[in-house]
Amino acid sequence: MAEYLPRIIDPELSLRLEAFGATLIVGPKWCGKTTTGEQKAKSILRMQDPDRREGYLTTAATKPSLLLKGENPRLIDEWQMAPVLWDSVRTAVDQRQEEGLFILTGSTSVDSRKIMHSGTGRISRMKMYTMSLFESGESNGSISLRALFDDPTLDIDGIMSELSVDELIFAACRGGWPASLRRKSDSAKLLIARDYMRNICESDISTVDGVSRNPAWTTMILRSYARNVSTLAKKINIYRDVEANADSMTLPTLDAYLNALEQLFVIEDVEAWCPAIRSATALRSGRKREFTDPSIPVAALGLTPEYLQTDLKTFGFLFECLCIRDLKVYSQAMGGRISYYHDRYDLEADAVLHLEDGRFALIEFKLGSREIELGAKHLLQLADLIRKHNEEETQVPLREPDLLMIITGGDMAYTREDGVKVVPIGALRD
Numbered sequence: 001m002a003e004y005l006p007r008i009i010d011p012e013l014s015l016r017l018e019a020f021g022a023t024l025i026v027g028p029k030w031c032g033k034t035t036t037g038e039q040k041a042k043s044i045l046r047m048q049d050p051d052r053r054e055g056y057l058t059t060a061a062t063k064p065s066l067l068l069k070g071e072n073p074r075l076i077d078e079w080q081m082a083p084v085l086w087d088s089v090r091t092a093v094d095q096r097q098e099e100g101l102f103i104l105t106g107s108t109s110v111d112s113r114k115i116m117h118s119g120t121g122r123i124s125r126m127k128m129y130t131m132s133l134f135e136s137g138e139s140n141g142s143i144s145l146r147a148l149f150d151d152p153t154l155d156i157d158g159i160m161s162e163l164s165v166d167e168l169i170f171a172a173c174r175g176g177w178p179a180s181l182r183r184k185s186d187s188a189k190l191l192i193a194r195d196y197m198r199n200i201c202e203s204d205i206s207t208v209d210g211v212s213r214n215p216a217w218t219t220m221i222l223r224s225y226a227r228n229v230s231t232l233a234k235k236i237n238i239y240r241d242v243e244a245n246a247d248s249m250t251l252p253t254l255d256a257y258l259n260a261l262e263q264l265f266v267i268e269d270v271e272a273w274c275p276a277i278r279s280a281t282a283l284r285s286g287r288k289r290e291f292t293d294p295s296i297p298v299a300a301l302g303l304t305p306e307y308l309q310t311d312l313k314t315f316g317f318l319f320e321c322l323c324i325r326d327l328k329v330y331s332q333a334m335g336g337r338i339s340y341y342h343d344r345y346d347l348e349a350d351a352v353l354h355l356e357d358g359r360f361a362l363i364e365f366k367l368g369s370r371e372i373e374l375g376a377k378h379l380l381q382l383a384d385l386i387r388k389h390n391e392e393e394t395q396v397p398l399r400e401p402d403l404l405m406i407i408t409g410g411d412m413a414y415t416r417e418d419g420v421k422v423v424p425i426g427a428l429r430d
Contacts (some may be wrong), residue, residue, distance in 0.1 A: 002182055007036050007135055008329055008430050011127055014040065017100035021093030024079075027128035028265040028292050029107040030196060031203065032178040034077050036128065037103040042266030043070030047081040057082055064088040072101045075360055079104045086123075093122040102122055106207050108263045114151060128279040130176030130293040132329040133322075134429040138163055138171050141429030143413055145330045148403055148421060149359055156421060159413040165367075169315055170305045173323045175295025190305075193295035197222065200266055208260050215244050219300075221257050225267060225289055225295030230320040232286045232342065239371065240266045268292050273339035273352045277389040284342045294321040312367060320350060323407050324424055326361070327353055330430040341382060348378055361403035363411050376420040379404045 016023040017040060025033045038044065046068055053244070059066050060082035067086060068074065079085045089102050094344040104123070131242040133139035142159045164173075173190055174180050183258055201218040240336040243249050261267045269287035292296050297318060298308075308315045324338055331337075335356025342348040346414045362382055364375030383401050390397040413423050 004035065004039060005131070005135060005137075005181070006179065006280055007128075008033065008132065009126065009332060010036065010039065012333055013037075013103075014171075016105070016124045016126055019099060020122065021096070021099055022089050022102035022104060022123040024104040024106065024123055024125045024340050025128050026106050026108075026125065026265070027235055028130060029199070030177050030179060030192070031128055031130045031265075031293075033105040033107070033128050035178065036074070037077070039076045041073050041075035041103055042074070044075045045070070045077065047076070047078045053081075060084055065092065068092055074101065075103045075105070077105050078107065080106045080108055087111060090122045091151075096225070107204075107265070120189075120327060126335045127332070129325055129329050131181075132176065132326040132429075133163070133171060133339050133425060134326070135329070136171070136176060138167070138179060138427055139326075139426050142427045143423055144429055145327070146334065146430060148423075149334075149355065149361070150406065152403065152419075155414040155415075157415060158425065159427055161411050161424035161426030163411075163424070165290070165312075165409050166305070166309060168319070168322075168426065169308045172294040172315070173298045173303065173305050173308070174319050175293045175298075177181070177293070193293070194300040194340070194399060197296060197299040200261075200264060205257070205260055207262050213257060213260065214246075217242070217249065218257060218261075220245055221254065221261070222296070222300040225291070226300035228289045229297045230293060230317040230324075231289055232284060232288055234286060238289075248331050260396075265292050270351070271339050271403075272355075273341045273349075275341075275386070275389075276396075277398065278343055278345075282344045284344065288340050290324060293325060294318045297321065314370065316365075316367045319367050319409060319425075323365045324351060326425065326428065327351065327407075329427065331355065333430065347381055349382055358399055359402040360399065361405055362401045363406075364406045366406055367409040369408070372406055372408065372422060376404075376416060376418060379406070379420055380418055 013023060016045045025037055027033055056067060064084050066087055067085065076215050085243055093101060106326045110355045134141045138398060140162060143156055147154055177192045180189045181191045201215045205213045222240045223368060228238065238377045239251055239254050242254065268290055271287060272285045274283050274285055328336065328338060331353055337354050340350060349362040350365045353361040353363060362379045364379060366372050366375045383404060386398050386400050406425055407423055407425050410424050413427055415421055
């Protein structure tokens with residue numbers, strides 16, 4: 001058996017098992033949900049086992065409680081193959097009044113139409129992503145995101161990343177799929193993401209909710225999305241792009257495909273942060289187009305590390321996708337969520353990282369050092385805008401940013417004289 005690479009959510013899973021009767025781990029297919037669940041489980045029910053699947057489904061249809069028998073915590077892998085198991089688990093938790101009974105994993109979001117009860121208070125939901133650079137061993141983890149929030153004066157000057165731009169490009173193309181780290185050749189590692197996309201287009205897009213969908217259309221939609229990754233491209237632009245090669249495509253049809261891709265945790269757009277610091281008409285409130293892993297748009301566009309080494313402009317958008325994934329992983333234990341800020345005066349922050357306790361960071365992503373000055377200027381202008389708002393609006397003040405940070409693909413960390421932290425992604429951790 002392959003060695004288990006620790007995941008940042010491991011302590012969170014332990015905590016949830018201590019607090020709730022059951023915990024559901026959701027996230028992209030192949031991101032490691034089952035393997036992580038296995039580290040805590042004492043018995044396992046694999047719903048996708050081809051030798052036993054039909055028997056399991058028959059049992060689920062007649063007496064699902066039989067499938068819950070086993071030493072606890074009991075892992076139920078891909079529970080959504082028999083949605084009745086959700087209500088069976090909820091009932092078992094109610095009856096036994098114990099914590100840490102079940103771990104459920106699923107590669108699609110819960111379809112509320114197929115379950116009788118949301119499971120609130122009984123089944124805790126936990127999101128899992130593909131591996132961050134720290135989890136895959138490519139970030140040295142010298143700078144802690146939590147420590148940056150806790151100590152604004154933290155000395156990071158001179159801390160180095162050993163990750164070169166070429167290695168960063170390869171990491172983005174390979175993706176954070178645990179299986180890709182076990183392959184020996186670079187070609188084998190890069191194959192994982194391409195195979196993942198092929199499975200999504202040819203199978204999962206239709207099995208996610210039982211609606212037959214066109215694999216060619218799915219491929220075209222993912223390519224269009226990939227061409228617009230980390231941008232504020234409007235849905236109508238993606239529709240026009242796809243419609244040019246799919247005559248009978250309609251906007252409602254596109255919506256259905258996009259919803260299915262969200263259910264599969266393939267795409268995960270970033271919402272706008274719209275604080276009341278300027279007229280609402282001056283704020284851009286569209287969604288930033290993002291994937292859950294940077295290797296998916298790379299595979300959708302058929303790109304290679306060699307090509308991206310000659311096209312750093314394109315890689316800049318993929319770099320942002322990679323950084324957003326890592327920030328989501330690193331901030332998860334602090335209740336982190338990501339948004340962005342952009343107004344019609346072109347004042348922007350590529351990301352706004354909000355923590356559960358109200359603290360937040362304004363963040364820019366800059367692959368190279370030449371753009372750091374512009375990124376810092378944007379962050380400082382936005383922080384100043386918030387301060388001016390608070391001077392004028394004393395009754396409903398906004399919290400001022402706790403951290404101003406530029407995440408780079410460079411090799412050295414430092415704090416600028418204006419207080420902006422410059423942090424290489426290859427030195428960051430939770």
